[in-house]
Amino acid sequence: MIAPRIDSRQAKLAGRAAEQIVADVIELGWPVGQVLGSEAELLERYGVSRAVLREAVRLVEHQRVARMRRGTGGGLVIDEPDIDAVIGPAIIYLLRVDATLDQIFDTRILLEELAAELASQRAGESDLALLRRTLEREAAGEVPDYRLLHSHVAALTANPVLELFVETFARVSNFYFADRAALPESVVRDVCRAHDAIAKAILTNNPGLARERMRRHLGAEADFIRAQPDTVQRLDPAVALAGSLGDKRGEALARQLFTEIISSGAAPGNFVGSETALMDKHQASRAVVREAIRILEYHQIALTRRGPGGGLFVAEPDSTALAEIIAIYLRRRGVKLRHISDLRTGLELAVTERAAEQLRAAPAAELEAMAADLTQALRAESELGFALAFSRGEDFHSVLGGLTGNPALQLLHRVTMRLGWQFFSQLATANPRVNAISEPAAIEPAHRDITEALRAGDAELAVMRMRAHMNATASPPT
Ligand SMILES: [Zn+2]
Ligand SMILES: [Zn+2]
Structure with missing residues (x-):
């Protein structure tokens, strides 16, 4: 399932080798920092060619399962998948399906309502102190991030899936508006009051009330954000693909091509260009164009068709790569x-x-x-x-x-x-x-x-x- 839908034997083999690497890391109990093996050892263990192994390594690097360290004592080092590995592909997918801020908020409210409900069913004595402390610090103006209470609520569910999704959608919605560090005092007071009320409903184990208060609070937040002059309904494609792995010029070109695909409204199946045409048009070397194409293929933005009339084509939006990264992240967290x-x-x-x-x-x-x-x-x-x-x-x-x-x-x-x-x-x-x-x-x-x-x-x-x-x-x- 890891393999991107590219019609090439090498990509399929690489996808399978990457799955094997993930399975081996899980089997070992995910010892972060440990070397899984040198390139020579891995070639031997997985029985693939050097080109296939390198492609597989790129995949597991994208998923933050492991990364290749060069030099003496080098090799494939086991890494810690974090939420950033999920956010990037999520943004790309949401851009491709043209999700609006309202739709993100609708989804976020639904998730956090569920989190409030589960938290109020599961909160115990040990959670009292943490929530109370957070509310006190908020009231004293000591909390720089008003998401903290929401993260606590998600954590109270003891459900890694819900925690991940709550955090992902909160972070994604931040891409739709400019930094709002300077909240008016009246808004801050409202936020504190709402948080207080939500916490009370959770700590008195009242799921219906907790849901209702969470919905009202986030609804008010959505209204506030929508009313800000810098808020947009649609994401800017330029935010995507930052921090992809590999060559920086390749990444920059990938981002440029992605922006063009999104802003031209190109449909799946539309022709983007042949390798040579892209080299000419963007004054880029073959290596840079290939790197950009690899990034676009990995994220299922575009795919290559070989043979006469071939080249790079816009792909159907597909959540498989994203789902796989999420599955890996969650397995690491014992889902x-x-x-x-x-x-x-x-x-x-x-x-x-x-x-x-x-x-x-x-x-x-x-x-x-x-x-x-x-x-x-x-x-x-x-x-x-x-x-x-x-x-x-x-x-x-x-x-x-x-x-x-x-x-x-x-x-x-x-x-x-x-x-x-x-x-x-x-x-x-x-x-x-x-x-x-x-x-x-x-x-x-x-x-x-x-x-x-x-x-x-x-x-x-x-x-x-x-x-x-x-x-x-x-x-x-x-
Ligand atoms: Zn809040
Ligand atoms: Zn059914």
């Missing part, structure tokens, strides 16, 4: 299936609710088309099976995600499902009882009933049926 289930249910309910809103607001012809998409998904699942339908994005849940009209939410939903699938298949091989809950006989009627409720415009019934469906499938027997 379990129950963490994914926590989030999955909340997300499916939100997706159902938003899809229902879209269906209700749609004119008759559009409504028919949307309902037809869902019916087609049911057919795809029965004809292809769930796994294949999912991998093509044609399954019921993925299609439902597409009907929300929010590409940021859709991304989150898809990535969470992909994580779920990875765990599920591991569990299912170990425990046949797990497979029983994913049998078509159990799932098809549920999908059909939800579709029916959506088609009838009954959002409440659709959400209720989705909840029952999630309860029946989200946590397999152990």
